[in-house]
Amino acid sequence: MEPRYEIFEHTADVGLRGFGETPEELFASMAIGMIRLVLSSDSHVSCVEERRIEVEGHDLESLMVSWLSELLFQIYTKGFLPGDIRSLTIREPEETSTESDGYAVSAAISGEEFRPEAHELVLEIKGVTYHMLEVEHLAGDEQGRDDEAKWYAQVILDI
16 A cells, blocks of 8 residues: 655644545555655665554544654654554454543554664654644545545644
C-alpha cells in the first residue's frame, strides 16, 4: 500500500490529510505522512529494529492524536526513526478490555536509531492538536476527496 496523504498550510502550523480504504490504512497513511514531514527526502531509514506501539483513545479522533503523538515521542524523545509500519490493528470499544478508554491501536513499527550522519530532521513538530481534527468514514457520495478512499483524516501539527 502506498500511503495517501497531502500536506496543507495552516497559519504558523502545518496540516496533514490522509486517506485509506480501512481505518488501519488511514492511520498508517497519516503516520507515514507525518514522518516524511520530519525527515529530509535524502534521509534513508533502515528497518533494522522493530518496536511495538500501543495507544488508546475514547474515540477515533483522540486515538489519532494519541497514535501520532506516540510516534513523535519515539522520534524526539527515544531517538527512534520509524521507517515502516509492519502491522497495525485498531480495536473498537467492544474488543478492548474494561480498563480501556475505548479504541486502541496496536502496531509494529520498524526503523533505526537516529544517526546525524545519515538522517536530517528538517521540521520539528511540537505536537498534534485537536484543532480542525477529523476522522471520518466517508459515504459513497462525498466529493472533493480521494476518489477511492473510504476513510479520511485531518490534523493540524504544531510546529
